[in-house]
Amino acid sequence: MANFLRSLSGGRPYQGDDHLEAMLSGQPLPENADAELYGVNELLTALRAAPVDPVERPGQARALDAYRQTFATSDPAHQRRRRPAMISTLLGAKLGAALAAGAVGFGGVAVAAAAGVLPDAAQDFAHHAVGVVPAAHKDKSAKDVKDVKDVKDVDATETTKATPVGPDATGPAAFGLCTAWSHAKDSGNAAQKSIAFRNLATAAGAVTADTAGAKAEKIATYCTTFTKPDKVTKPDKVTKPDKVTKPDMTGKPSTAGKPTPLPGAATTGTSHRP
Amino acid sequence: MIGEEFASVLARAQRGDEAAFASLWLDVNPALVKYLRVVAHEVDDEDVAAETWVTVVRGLARFRGDEMAWRAWVFTTARRRGIDEGRRRTRRRTALASHVAELADPGRLVPPDPAQVVLESMDTQAALALVAQLSPLQAEVIALRVIAGLDVEAVARLVGRSPGAVRVAAHRGLRRLALILARQGVTL
Numbered sequence: 001m002a003n004f005l006r007s008l009s010g011g012r013p014y015q016g017d018d019h020l021e022a023m024l025s026g027q028p029l030p031e032n033a034d035a036e037l038y039g040v041n042e043l044l045t046a047l048r049a050a051p052v053d054p055v056e057r058p059g060q061a062r063a064l065d066a067y068r069q070t071f072a073t074s075d076p077a078h079q080r081r082r083r084p085a086m087i088s089t090l091l092g093a094k095l096g097a098a099l100a101a102g103a104v105g106f107g108g109v110a111v112a113a114a115a116g117v118l119p120d121a122a123q124d125f126a127h128h129a130v131g132v133v134p135a136a137h138k139d140k141s142a143k144d145v146k147d148v149k150d151v152k153d154v155d156a157t158e159t160t161k162a163t164p165v166g167p168d169a170t171g172p173a174a175f176g177l178c179t180a181w182s183h184a185k186d187s188g189n190a191a192q193k194s195i196a197f198r199n200l201a202t203a204a205g206a207v208t209a210d211t212a213g214a215k216a217e218k219i220a221t222y223c224t225t226f227t228k229p230d231k232v233t234k235p236d237k238v239t240k241p242d243k244v245t246k247p248d249m250t251g252k253p254s255t256a257g258k259p260t261p262l263p264g265a266a267t268t269g270t271s272h273r274p
Numbered sequence: 275m276i277g278e279e280f281a282s283v284l285a286r287a288q289r290g291d292e293a294a295f296a297s298l299w300l301d302v303n304p305a306l307v308k309y310l311r312v313v314a315h316e317v318d319d320e321d322v323a324a325e326t327w328v329t330v331v332r333g334l335a336r337f338r339g340d341e342m343a344w345r346a347w348v349f350t351t352a353r354r355r356g357i358d359e360g361r362r363r364t365r366r367r368t369a370l371a372s373h374v375a376e377l378a379d380p381g382r383l384v385p386p387d388p389a390q391v392v393l394e395s396m397d398t399q400a401a402l403a404l405v406a407q408l409s410p411l412q413a414e415v416i417a418l419r420v421i422a423g424l425d426v427e428a429v430a431r432l433v434g435r436s437p438g439a440v441r442v443a444a445h446r447g448l449r450r451l452a453l454i455l456a457r458q459g460v461t462l
Contacts, residue, residue, distance in 0.1 A: 024444055044416075
């Protein structure tokens, strides 16, 4: 006690600082602690004790009211999950992966090209290869751009509904198919086996061919019957243009489940209204 | 202190789980009220505590930190509230003065050795009254260390002093308390 009181009067430094820290941290006092510290330790224990004070209950109600007002619901069972929907992300990823891997094949590209949704360069290639509408380049005349847009809007609606059965190898897309097939054959591209080329083979009667060479010969012969269709010109309405080259066809293309005939290619001479 | 479950309880409270928030409130509010009784004179400590929770709830969803950081934030908010309210309200002196007077009753049994003062029936309210007799800094530092359970660094940030100054203030406060108790024993 004497030492402790002397330290308070400003004398030598107190030796029990570590004991004080122990008390402040809630640790038990060591046995060699000064006796006067035990009273202080009990005081600190009383400070820490949870009081049984009924006055605190109104404060709890106020706090909970504030909480309920700030947070929408107090029932965790009714809380909406905030995780982003995975379905659209998964579908997007799968479609992207499928297209990237070429699983849909040339037929799928033709579908996209017919809808006019490919990038400009690819759209132009598809235009030349398959006979679909060209990309709406800015250097084209305003008339053409407008035409393409109108046509694209209309055809996109119908074409996107088409099932992936490939372009009609007997219809106006035949010339483009033939061109693409020729390129693929020359480069040894495995895309020859896509749906579109199968349709071409069927139309050419090459399915029953014994060898790949015989099959190719039949397709080549079949393709000589097709010429490149003219460029799309402005229709009066959203119908087929007036001046077109009528490609030879072996049959009237059906519309069910296949891409619709495109403007720029006549069918049976009647107006094409998509 | 909640301990290991704190992160889970906090996360649930931040998602609207009322029971989780109630756990947080039950864990901290008693200490909050006691702290305000020590440091915020002239205020209604329950009222200030409730206002503290209103502010805490508004920022609850954005809070990030462990339990020590959580307590430091709540007590910082309470301190600010207490200071704001300090000059407008009078402190409630209900049982504090009577408790202190009871301890000083000459008829009360006390040990013969004044060096071994044993506070047989020291309750929380009396303890708070004794701490309130210290200097403002000493009282607050001891309240934050002992009642709020904050460490030296957190207390230093809260009161705006260095950790060394906080340690010195706490130690001097404890020695002062020992002296007060000793004198009480002597006077008895």
